[in-house]
Amino acid sequence: MTEHEKYQEHIRHTHNAFYMIVIRHAAIDAARSIRSRRSKKISLDYLMDEKHYPFSTTDEYFAEVPTSMExxxxxxxxxxxxxxxxxxxxxxxxxxxxxxxxxxxxxxxxxxxxxxxxxxxxxxxxxxxxxxxxxxxxxxxxxxxxxxxxxx
Incomplete structure (x- = not known):
């Protein structure tokens, strides 16, 4: 094996090792994301029992007057x-x-x-x-x- 072939093989191994590490970390991140989503899920029974408040209120100043009145x-x-x-x-x-x-x-x-x-x-x-x-x-x-x- 020549010096050039050894160098190419070294580059190939380094390249493969780098991509294996990247793939491994991507899999770990995906597993963490799935685990996080599962821990944040709420049952519908819990949501039914909660008291909900409106996202906004309307002041009387902005309330619309019935249009049928003239x-x-x-x-x-x-x-x-x-x-x-x-x-x-x-x-x-x-x-x-x-x-x-x-x-x-x-x-x-x-x-x-x-x-x-x-x-x-x-x-x-x-x-x-x-x-x-x-x-x-x-x-x-x-x-x-x-x-x-x-x-x-």
Whole structure:
């Protein structure tokens, strides 16, 4: 046997030994994994007796209002059906002129200039008036959502 053949045989034995060690460790890891899974299994009887808690809760703020309910809001002789009772109540608490301005702007899609002409005001005054009304509505709606529910 030549020196080159001896070297090739040595490399082959080393290679085989390395792969045998790798295979052995892979088998040990697989056995440990199976043993670990078996130890973590729980019987169904145990799960039936456990008290389960929901994964999440829903705050009243995010709770959906039944969609079948509609609340009327009347302005300028027209009635609009709203799905939010809070919004309908907030709009109803406005003065008649403020209700008309909001109706004309949001439901009739009139511009600030057109609404201003109707009430003898400028475009900028009408725009500012709409902003003030919306701020009041926002404050009122936020107040409604943060008040605790009372039962009589």
């Amino acid at each position: 609340y009327p809001f009347t302005a300028c002789g027209q009635t609009v059906l709203l799905k939010s009772p809070h919004l309908a109540a907030a709009l109803s608490s406005l003065s008649e002129m403020e209700q008309e301005i909001i109706y004309l702007y949001y439901f009739e899609r009139m511009t600030h200039k057109e609404i201003g002409k109707r009430y003898g005001r400028t475009r900028s005054t009408t725009g500012r008036r709409i902003q003030i009304i919306l701020q009041r509505l926002q404050a009122e709606l936020e107040g409604l959502h943060h008040e605790p529910a009372t039962s009589l």
